[in-house]
Amino acid sequence: MSNRAWHLASRPQGLPTPANFELKEAPLPDLQDGWLKVRNDWLSVDPYMRGRMNDVKSYTPPFQIGEPMSGGAVGTVVESRSPAFQEGDQVLHMAGWRETAAGPAENFNKLPPMGIAPHHFLGNLGLTGGTAYFGLLRVAAAKEGDVVFVSAAAGAVGSAVVQIAKARGMTVIGSAGGADKCAWVKELGADATIDYKAGPVLKQLNEVAPKGIDVYFDNVGGDHLDAAFATARQNARFAICGMIDDYNSGSNHAFRYVMRIIAARIMLKGFIYLDFLGEMGEFYREMGGLIAAGKLTSRETIRLGLEAAPQAFLDLFSGGNTGKMLVRL
Numbered sequence: 001m002s003n004r005a006w007h008l009a010s011r012p013q014g015l016p017t018p019a020n021f022e023l024k025e026a027p028l029p030d031l032q033d034g035w036l037k038v039r040n041d042w043l044s045v046d047p048y049m050r051g052r053m054n055d056v057k058s059y060t061p062p063f064q065i066g067e068p069m070s071g072g073a074v075g076t077v078v079e080s081r082s083p084a085f086q087e088g089d090q091v092l093h094m095a096g097w098r099e100t101a102a103g104p105a106e107n108f109n110k111l112p113p114m115g116i117a118p119h120h121f122l123g124n125l126g127l128t129g130g131t132a133y134f135g136l137l138r139v140a141a142a143k144e145g146d147v148v149f150v151s152a153a154a155g156a157v158g159s160a161v162v163q164i165a166k167a168r169g170m171t172v173i174g175s176a177g178g179a180d181k182c183a184w185v186k187e188l189g190a191d192a193t194i195d196y197k198a199g200p201v202l203k204q205l206n207e208v209a210p211k212g213i214d215v216y217f218d219n220v221g222g223d224h225l226d227a228a229f230a231t232a233r234q235n236a237r238f239a240i241c242g243m244i245d246d247y248n249s250g251s252n253h254a255f256r257y258v259m260r261i262i263a264a265r266i267m268l269k270g271f272i273y274l275d276f277l278g279e280m281g282e283f284y285r286e287m288g289g290l291i292a293a294g295k296l297t298s299r300e301t302i303r304l305g306l307e308a309a310p311q312a313f314l315d316l317f318s319g320g321n322t323g324k325m326l327v328r329l
């Protein structure tokens with residue numbers, strides 16, 4: 001069985017380029033007792049992978065030069081030497097960026113039987129939906145009546161935040177790049193949008209939230225975060241989820257309004273989706289319920305074929321996706 005896999009060819013300086021990736025055969029280990037072989041059907045590309053291209057210590061280990069890359073994937077079991085799995089089972093796992101995965105059964109999770117298309121387990125029912133759900137409701141403790149500002153609102157995490165917040169009776173302001181994306185964020189239920197490419201974030205945020213914000217869900221950092229500092233109400237809560245504005249350039253922002261943390265008693269908390277893996281039962285029930293009730297929709301930007309994976313990943317940094325960016329094999 002062919003197993004072409006994307007390998008890290010070199011470490012990027014700044015924005016990665018296709019030259020940082022190499023597609024070549026990765027030999028599959030012999031299947032041992034208790035192992036599975038899985039044909040990947042869907043691959044996820046995610047902004048956090050940019051951090052793994054650097055040789056630095058973080059919450060996930062760096063990709064190694066010359067080694068296959070990894071990431072979220074959904075696939076179908078084609079050979080099982082584990083009594084817990086059968087051929088044809090659909091599984092979620094972390095051996096993405098390749099055609100075929102093989103390894104101990106404990107590395108694979110059977111998709112819960114929810115009657116929901118498998119790729120959603122990489123989106124609203126997976127990493128990005130979970131990040132939105134736990135970040136908004138647990139980390140920021142957002143509640144009915146709050147004014148919530150969310151950046152990258154037309155992306156995978158952001159679009160889920162908008163909808164969960166609306167389903168829970170919050171007022172939502174979403175920021176995105178361009179009129180089309182802002183129109184979609186409005187369709188998702190946002191009360192107001194900010195096109196950050198059309199003018200300064202702070203000026204626009206002051207216009208749409210004249211009384212300020214209670215919650216900021218940060219996917220971007222930089223000017224968005226500074227505008228949130230400037231407009232935070234007393235006891236505002238910030239869930240610091242991502243800072244994509246800095247992933248390729250490093251942090252070099254001057255935060256003009258950062259001292260408002262003190263006067264407004266702002267609570268800032270960073271978090272990682274993995275912190276909440278023990279609570280997936282609740283998550284599937286709640287998000288499954290919202291999907292069944294039509295209160296949570298999704299959009300995917302789908303690129304076809306393994307060859308398309310690096311460009312799909314690179315396009316996350318120029319807004320080439322609306323909703324979840326996926327690669328279909």
Ligand code: NDP
Nearest residue numbers: 047155156157176177219241242243244245271272273319
């Ligand atoms: P998205 O689907 O949101 O894709 C990234 C989007 O970011 C792009 O579509 C683009 O939208 C926007 N963007 C890119 N560069 C910039 C920039 N310089 N300034 C403003 N916006 C920019 O990705 P995800 O939903 O997967 O991830 C969103 C954020 O959440 C990321 O920061 C990611 O790292 C973080 N994250 C954190 C997790 C955690 O556990 N803490 C888990 C998962 C994600 P536009 O066209 O609007 O600019």
